Amino acid sequence: MTAPTHGPTHGRTRPSLTEQTSATSLLRFATAGSVDDGKSTLVGRLLHDSKSVLTDQLEAVEHASRSRGRGEPDLALLTDGLRAEREQGITIDVAYRYFATARRRFILADTPGHVQYTRNMVTGASTAQLAVVLVDARNGVVEQTRRHAAVAALLRVPHVVLAVNKMDLVEFAEPVFAAIAAEFTEYAASLGVPEVTAIPISALTGDNVVTASAAMDWYGGPTVLEHLEGVRVTDDPTEDPARFPVQYVIRPQSEDLPDYRGYAGQLSSGVLRVGERVAVLPSGRFTTVTGIDLLGEPVDVAWAPQSVTLRLADDLDVSRGDLIAPAATAASPTQDLTATVCHLHDRPLRPGARVLLKHTTRTVKAIVKEIPSRLSLADLSQEPAPAELVANDIGRIVVRAAEPLAMDAYAESRRTGSFLLIDPADGTTLTAGMAGEAFGRASAADPADPADDEGWDF
Structure with a gap:
């Protein structure tokens, strides 16, 4: 598409879209990995070696590291900002970091690795243009790796980077890296992921994070930062x-x-x-x-x-x-919606639940009419007609809204094809949804026709 341009309007000339984007190239990316894969260390190394850490931040990390008896700064502390995270040595919340190099600006979402925090990854990756999935070279592709790849595919993240970490602990062996890269790429392809870039790294020592590794001269691809700086962002609104x-x-x-x-x-x-x-x-x-x-x-x-x-x-x-x-591209409004959702709240979501549905700036009453299936991310199978969705579950739901909604399919627009379900009693966000998305192997369950409920007559 040709970038829109226009001349002076009422005496004023504004920069064209091309001029704006060329000067302010921005990449939003998210990181994900299993527990102890070194994800926070990778983010800390990326910030440290790209000189994106302020002096007082580095001093605070060095002080905290010395108090733990460590001689070298623990760079994971640059992102694990909550007290509970520091005490447990894990990432719990999504940590957002903003940094820039000479070539690009970045918004980084560091997401948790625990299974019970899958919902946090959905939050962090929902606007990402690229996902970095970490794998421990000693363990290879594990269930949580497949889970993160599936979530990235479900959210239609355009680019996925496989960072095979801790290569220093497997003697920088090329066959180890090649086997992991082949297994992950095959699995990602089955999910419909369009592109995977595999990079062997050691976040602890900095190999192939910002600077090329002398210990892995068999690898001729980009470092993590080089790839982030050079990847072509196609998610142009x-x-x-x-x-x-x-x-x-x-x-x-x-x-x-x-x-x-x-x-x-x-x-x-x-x-x-x-x-x-x-x-x-x-x-x-x-x-x-x-x-x-x-x-x-x-x-x-x-x-x-x-x-x-x-x-x-x-x-x-x-x-x-x-x-x-x-007028030519307007979506057809509808009150009946079938969508794939990730349930975010500890309170289960059940058929018959009365909720508020928020889509862009519009919020309407709605009823969850049916839950046709729940997805197993381990093998992408569908469990038909589950009684409920609990926190971190991904499933299909049928919703009836009180008023028509002009919602696009998520496959066509990540912006206007997404929505939230909210508890009308206390305003708590319950569920994040993607309109029209189908994921995994088809379920035998067929959505029933929505019907009106007493008290919410629509």
Whole structure:
């Protein structure tokens, strides 16, 4: 797609999309690995050797390491920030780190390795463009490795890096690396992962993390940082159809603008232009974009992820939660939804549960009508009609919403194809969902037709 450009508008010239992205190249990536695979050490080594650690942070890590009787700084402490994490020596929460090199800016999500924290990986990888999956060279591909690969595939992360760690403990043997890389790549291919890059490393000593390893001269590929800097990011929100969730209706009381009505929000994807024919969803009414205001000034075109205010030709009933999209690509609103979900809360999710469904800026009442299947990540088999989903479970659900939702399939848009289920009593997030996704071997269970429930009549 050609990047949108435009000339001066009302005396002002704004940079084109190409000019903006070339100057601010950003990669969002997540790390995942089994317990004690050295994931936090890898992240710490990456930050340390790329000189992305402040002096006071390094001094704090050195002090904490000495208090534990260690001669060298324990770089894992750069990411294990919670007290419980430090006491147990494990990663519990998703730790976000921001750093930059001369070639690219990065947002890193360091996710936990324990099975009971799979939900945290779903959170950290939900917006990732690349996932780094760590494997201990001594143990090879284990069940949690397969679990992390499956979650990355389920979330449609475009790029996966297999980092075979602790190569120093297997004498930097090439056959060990080759066997692990072959097994993982075959499994990832069965999941539909489009690309796997395998890199042999030692996070403890820094081999092939930022600098090339002299001990593994048989490996001719990039280091971890070189790959992160050079990988081509294809998850460009402007390449998807335009989607504009309305956040706020602006009606300034001004003598200069007595009839002004603007619809403020952030473009979640795509490009919108003045003069474009659009649909307001879920009502399905059509109109034309007559103006776009960016930072208080009119422009001819806007693209994701800019926050703008739209002005429309017709006086329609538009409010927070509505979605504005090009008329030609607008999704068909529906109240019935089948989706793959990861259950996040310790409270189980059961058929008949009354929830709130949040999609972009729209929140509606909904009922979980059925749970057709639950996925086993060990062998990708489906358990038909489970009684409930518990924390970290991935399964298929059928939901009936009180009002129509203009939701895309997750396969078409990770931004407008995802949603959350929320407890209406206390606002707790229960479940993260991906509309229309099917994963693993097909289940024999067929979704039943949704029916109305007493008290939630829809």
